[in-house]
Amino acid sequence: MPPPSILVIGAGELGTAILSALTATRPRPLHHAPRRPPPRRNPRLPVPATRSSLARLAAQGIAFETGDFINTPLPELVAVFRNVAVRRLLAGQSGTGWTVVSTGLFMSFLFLKGFGAVDLKGRVLRGLGGWGNEVTVTDVEGIGKVVAELVYEPAEGNGVVYVAGDTVSYAEVADLVEEVYGGEWKREEWDREFLKKRLEEQPGDLMLKYQNAFGAGVGVSWEKEKTVNYQRGIKIPDLRGFLRDNKNRLLETAE
16 A cells, blocks of 8 residues: 655745755655745745755656645635545544644744844844743754655654754854854843833734744743754754854845
8 A cells, every 4th residue: 555645734935945855865755745835925924945945856756736725715725635624634533643743933033134133134132031042943954854754654652853053142142153153243231121021012023033933032942952853863053153154145135
């Protein structure tokens, strides 16, 4: 009997990394990767997969379904997936195993000016909620490797597993940026009251919500030793390695 197909919903930055890891790990069946049309007006969203990367994945036997998962009515989405209502299916049964992969913040997101922790062009470094607050960060390629591992070698039972490329304080982030880029940098601390006040003034601002969540110092970091990548010996980049490997690209794409 042939192995089951693998459905990956979304072929953006993370979805593409997962697909690449799935195809690189071992022989596998056809993969379907429904992708949302590229956003036109929101530069804060992750950059969608390029045509060349999609073509490369298609050459590896991956089929794509195009759909807008945010604005498309549910009946139309159900039609796209041939009457497979995934959420209802999982909620209405107990025989399908599931695993939530908690990854922390994307490493690249940490360096977005709008997030606030690092302004590469302005050469400003900030401690969100306090310099001692810690945050777990993981590169998308590392997440892809772990997801592929869990697909082929699932965790025991249903539940949450943790992934971490690194767990660092905002002070350590600032030290690394100064070390890699050199020169003079300004440091600012945005304490919790400051972050909360900004969000109260603009409650609909998504980035301010992120700043408050990752500046609270609670529930957004965990020890690397407790992660599935550490326990299974999966090598993924830490923050120092990511920053050095992407030094020029991060600066070139900075706002």
